[in-house]
Ligand SMILES: *[C@@H]1O[C@H](CO)[C@@H](O)[C@H](O)[C@H]1NC(C)=O
Ligand SMILES: *[C@@H]1O[C@H](CO)[C@@H](O)[C@H](O)[C@H]1NC(C)=O
C-alpha cells in the first residue's frame with residue numbers, strides 16, 4: 001500500500017516539478033499541479049465524489065448593503081490612463097460569524113453604441129484552486145487595464161471584455177488575493193463545496209449592493225480550475241431558483257476555457273497532446289497510454305508507467321506548459337521606466353508586474369482592498385490555503401443538467417495550452433456522447449481563422465482559439481473578445497459563408 005501510493009506520487013510529481021521552475025512567471029498551473037498530485041495519490045483525503053449541491057442558503061446570510069456601493073467607487077486607479085466607465089472595488093461579507101469576506105473588482109461596460117443598462121452582467125473566475133481573478137483575469141487577461149513593467153502604471157486593454165458586458169471579477173475562496181477570513185483555520189477548510197456556497201452568498205449580497213443588476217441577464221465565465229467553480233456556482237443558482245420558485249438570479253449561460261472537466265480524460269489528453277506536439281516522444285506517449293491508469297479508482301501505477309517520468313519531467317522543465325510556444329521570463333524584477341508594452345505580444349514576465357502593482361499601499365487604498373491589514377502579501381495564487389477538501393472527479397453531470405435546463409453552454413480552448421489542452425477538452429466532451437448539430441469548421445475574424453468550432457445538439461458549443469495558451473485573452477485578445485461577444489449575443493461563430 002505504502003509503496004503503491006509513493007509510486008503514484010512519483011508519477012505526478014513529474015508535472016509538479018516543472019511548475020516549481022518558476023522561469024515562466026506563472027503560478028496558476030503550479031496550483032493545479034499540486035492539487036492533482038494530491039488527488040491522484042488516493043490517500044489524500046480529498047473527496048472526489050460528485051457535486052451534490054449546497055444546502056439551501058438561509059436569508060440570514062443576506063445583509064443590508066445601503067450606501068456601500070458609493071463607498072466602493074474607485075475614483076481612479078494609481079497610474080491609470082483616463083477612462084469613461086465606472087469602476088468599483090470592495091469587500092462583501094460572506095460569513096459574518098467567521099468574519100469571512102470576499103474582494104471584488106467591478107468594471108462597468110465601456111461601450112460606444114450600447115449603454116451599460118442594456119448589456120449583461122458577466123462574472124469572471126480564475127482557477128488554481130487558489131488563484132486570483134484580479135491577478136490573472138482583470139490585470140493580465142480580459143480586464144480594462146494591463147500593468148506596465150514598472151509595476152506602477154497601467155495601460156488600456158483595447159480588447160477588454162467590458163466592451164461587451166459589465167464585468168465582475170471575484171477573488172475566491174477565502175485566502176485568495178485580498179479575500180480573507182478572520183477565522184484563519186478557514187484557510188485549511190476550503191474546497192469546491194464551500195467555494196460554491198460562498199460565491200453564491202457573495203452574489204446575493206452584491207446584488208443587494210448593486211440592485212440595478214438584479215434581474216439582468218447574467219453569465220459566468222472562467223478558465224482552468226474554474227471548470228469546477230463555474231458549473232458548481234451555476235448549479236447552486238439554478239437549485240435556489242427552483243426552491244424559491246422564482247428567478248433570484250437570472251442566469252443565462254456559462255463559458256469555460258481550458259477547463260478542468262473530467263480528471264481521467266483531462267489527464268490522458270494532456271499526455272496525448274504532449275506526444276502529438278513534439279514535447280515527449282511518440283514512444284513515451286504510447287507507454288503512458290498503455291501502462292498508466294487515470295481513472296478515479298486508480299490507487300497505484302505500474303513500474304512501466306512510472307518509468308516514463310524522467311522523460312516527461314525533463315521535457316517540461318524549460319518550457320511554459322501553459323503556452324508551449326511562448327518565450328520565457330528571464331528577469332523577474334520590475335523596471336525603473338515602463339518598457340514598451342504590446343497587447344498582441346504577451347510579456348511572459350507579466351505576473352511580476354502585477355504582483356508589484358497589487359502590493360502597493362496606494363493601490364490598496366484606491367481599490368479599498370486589504371482594509372484589515374492582512375498578515376500576508378497579495379499573491380497571484382494563494383500561499384495561505386493549505387488544504388483542499390473536495391474536488392469531484394468529473395463535472396459532466398452538471399454540464400448535462402445545464403443543457404437540459406436551456407442554459408447556453410460554451411467550452412473554449414486556447415490550442416497552444418499543454419496543461420488542459422484541446423485534446424483533453426475533446427476527450428471530455430466525447431465522454432458526454434452528444435450528437436453533432438453543426439460539424440467542425442473554422443471560424444473567422446478579420447479574414448483570418450480565429451479557431452475552430454463544433455456545435456452539439458442540446459446546445460453545447462466547442463470553440464478553439466488559434467494560437468492562444470491557457471490564459472486565452474492574454475495571448476489572443478482580439479479573438480477572445482470576438483468569442484465572448486458571440487457567446488453573449490447568442491450568435492454562432494462565423495463560418496465561411498459569413499466571412500467577417
Ligand atoms: C475582521 O476583523 C477586523 C478586525 O477586527 C474587522 O475590522 C473586520 O470587519 C472583520 N471582517 C469581517 C468580515 O467581519
Ligand atoms: C488539513 O487537513 C488535514 C486532514 O483533514 C487536517 O489534519 C489538517 O489539520 C488540515 N490543515 C489545516 C491547516 O487545516
Ligand SMILES: *[C@@H]1O[C@H](CO)[C@@H](O)[C@H](O)[C@H]1NC(C)=O
Pocket residue numbers: 245
Ligand atoms: C410557482 O410560481 C408559479 C407562478 O409564478 C405558480 O403558478 C406555481 O403554483 C408556483 N409553484 C409552487 C410549487 O409554489
Ligand SMILES: *[C@@H]1O[C@H](CO)[C@@H](O)[C@H](O)[C@H]1NC(C)=O
Pocket residue numbers: 295296297
Ligand atoms: C470505480 O468505483 C465505483 C464505486 O466505487 C464503481 O461504481 C465504478 O464502476 C468504478 N469504476 C471503474 C472504472 O472501475
Ligand SMILES: *[C@@H]1O[C@H](CO)[C@@H](O)[C@H](O)[C@H]1NC(C)=O
Pocket residue numbers: 177178358359361364370373374375376377378379
Ligand atoms: C496588507 O497590508 C499589510 C500592511 O501594510 C501588508 O503587510 C500585507 O502584505 C498586505 N496584504 C495584502 C494581501 O495586500
